[in-house]
Amino acid sequence: MAYVVTESCIRCKYTDCVDVCPVDCFREGENFLVIDPEECIDCTLCVAECPVEAIYAEDDVPADQQQFIALNAELARTWKPIVERKEPLPDAEQWAKVKGKTGELKR
Template sequence: MTYVVTDACVKCKYTDCVDVCPVDCFHEGPNFLVIDPDECIDCTLCVAECPVEAIYAEDDVPEEMQSYIALNAELAKEWPTIVEKKDPLADHEQWAGVVGKIHLVER
């Protein structure tokens, strides 16, 4: 089982999770982070660090967010690895509580 970054991360991009990842499995896009399922070791450390609860175990991803499983796998192959914490996006507070943001993922 791997972990998956979902909807709450889109347009927020908190990187607290990156700081605790022992295997550097996070990848960074313009307005979203993803987890490489081939690199994730299921340590669960990132889950508690996410301030917007965007990270789920693959088996626990809510029904309406299942498409994020494939999206994480796809974009992890395209985006660069991120290994250090950065500031969230400038307007993160505005987007933190918004749901249904998959169409806003910038590639």
């Protein structure tokens, strides 16, 4: 069972999770992060580090976020690995609590 990054990450892209990942399973897009399910070792370290609570165990992804399971797997195949913490997006705080921002995702 892998962990999954969900909608809350879109337009925020906090990378605190990347810093604690022992296997470098995160992949970076322009305004979103995903977890490569083939690399994730289910260590749970990233969950507590996410300030917007965007990371869930695959079995615990909320019903309205289920599409992110396949989306993480799809985008992880083409996005480049991110292995070091970076600054969040400049307007991350404004977007942190916004719901319904899936349409904002840049592939």
